[in-house]
Amino acid sequence: MAHAFRNTSALALIAALGIIGSAPVLAQEDPVAQRAIDGARAYMKKNNLEEVKLDVLLNSLYRNSFPDFAAEWKELTGVELVSEPLGYTDIPSKVMGESVAKTGAFDIFNDFPYTQPDAASAGVLKPLDEYAAKYKPDFSGIPDAFVAQQYYNGKQYSFVLDGDHIMLVLRKDIVENPAARAEFQAATGKELGCPATMADWEEQAKFFHTKAGETRWGITFEQPLYGAMGYRSVNFTHRHFPAYFGGLLFDADMNPKINTPQGIAAIKALSSIVQYMPEDIQGWGTPQIYPFWGSGQAYSVMSFPSIFGFGNANPDSKVKGNQLPCVIPATNAGGEPVRRAAEAAGTSYMVNAYSDHPELSYLFIQWLTSPSVGNRAIAHPKGFWDPFRTQNLGDAGIENKFSREFLEATLENAEFTTSLLYIEGHYEYMKILDNHLADVMNGNTTAEEAAEDIEDGWNDVTEDIGRDNQVRVWRQGVEAGLYVDKF
């Protein structure tokens, strides 16, 4: 076992070194990356700099992969990147603290895109349009919602390099089990496979929800098989809500649409399926959901795309080769089915407005997110960047890591990607939603009462921040394609 592990590790290392080692060649083939390299070298020369250190406030998920790219950038340009890894829950407060302190301690911020509206309005982010005009980044092949997330209030503030749009994964071995298929069809009259709608998913979850000790389709379940899994814990539930709501959360004047039949139905659907999830799901985050899925105790999971990679790559996984990636099921929004894959998290790179070297910081970001280097990042064995642009599909490294089947599903899913709320006060709006969804799931309130309270809470936040400003940026975002839907 240890021998096999050593062999696997060695292969992974060789693959990683191979990917990194081929860097300069690939960079030259990619004009976007090459412009960034040339720009950084010219900047160093123009300013008579021999050694420069840039500090990166890094999402700690990337502590084992980002250093490889930092080392490569140093080799290419002489610019050293010092990363300061921090948990993603703590990064927004550090960024906002910097907006008050104005120290320039960090040159680059790495966080969810949703920090950007507050940070940009606070003046702590450097607008990148001037540099973008000069160095010409390439956003081809990136779905609208992801492109739009790089802008706020008409200016570019960030680059994205991650497709964290939620998707559904089923147990392929169960879906392909002839006895299970026949029994499901007999019970529901439907063909078993990726569910078309959220209601279909719940129907499958109900059907496959199995108690410990039961024997079904010739299999005796020593442990229970849960019909579904999804994020339902504090600060995470709201990230799944747009998939159930299927539309814009506000009208053109920022009046919430939550307290409508569409909103109430979404709250009910999100809460209803919890009965087929593990009992403790409201206390679970990624550290619990991923291993539980890997343990084979669930039929389906709605999650970040990386769960598919986890299921295949984790040595202890019992679902390896037995996962069926599905495009997000549709919800019935106002009478017609629509698919909305919420961009539940994401990875953005922003430049501190108080950095001593904002241009140099920009150049690194352009290089890292360029088509060729971005592909290598997504293919990195220890990275958490997920595929999101069409160029990812033809990349051998990415296909090797994620599988062709998964890539096709996730890139199709990317077309339905909708952002969460991309305006100032994002975390407050979403926390209000989160709290009331939890109350409904716990039976402390009804969906109707929750919808009313959420509406009041959202209106209070809008008034507190300033309705005129919120309406303006909300309309801009909708027009830019942040949410797929239009007014």
Added chain:
Amino acid sequence: MTDATLNGTGGPARQGPRMRLRAWLGQERVFRWIPFVLVEGVFLLVIIIPFLLTIYISFLRWRANRPFEQAYLSGFRNYEQVLTNEGFWLSLGRTFYFAGAAVTFELIVGFLLAMAVHRVVRGRRIYITLFLIPMMLVPVVAGYNFSMIYLDSGPLNQLLSPITTALGFDPRIRWLSDPTAAQLAIIFADIWQWTSLTFLIFLSGFSALPPQLINAARIMGANRRQIFFWVELPLLKPAIVIAIVIRSMEALKMFDPIVMLTFGGPGTSTQTIAHYLWEQVWMFNKFSFGAAASVLVLIMFSVLIFTGIWLLIRQSDQVENQQLNTGSDR
């Protein structure tokens, strides 16, 4: 080396600035002020100035998602918003519930443990060390351990399963995701970690009991129960008040177990006032609202804590007077 030290005599006119400063500081009328100025300077820097700034910010209209330069005075608007905010009162109420329940148990268990250990002759040091271990653990480590213990398939539920099954309950209690169970889980984690402190305080109280009074009571025919209730317990009152004041002060600021175990959830069912303030300021960027809420919480807690301290002083005075009276009677 300065000119003054080189010629060995140099009068004030020929001394360097460093020597002149040294001579000035060495003067009696200056020297005695140095400790005061240093202490007060630090106090001013780390307490008074931030406190005044907090009060100032509490009167501003300012979210950190706008530059500070755009902040403006808004009178008591933030205070009004805090006082009419349901979340503020609910988290405050929850804080008192958690603190009240946790401190009560910590006092009872800590007192009983201290009483037992005080009477133990053999292995006393081992017991003391064992009972103090929880307090020495870093709260984050304790929180992480409890997050594992509280898993629905974790050791606590396995331990309880014979009882819960016999009583007809679901043996997989959702310690961290059921609103009521999560509250109990937080309280229990606090009790586990901080009973050590009340134990320590009570043990020192027991150790300081004057043996002559207890011997005198025994000679006068008092039994163990009478000695405990009429001699020991009154003398332990200062220790009890100290334990109540110190633990209440800490428990009212409960934050670590919340972040480590539930992050205030599910919903807001385990959100304490400390977590609420953190969220308002650092997650929602409502700096001026948070400042106003902090000032109000400070006022409320100060009233409680100063009442506790006043009780403590009164108890100490009473005990001192009793001892003086006992001494003069002799």
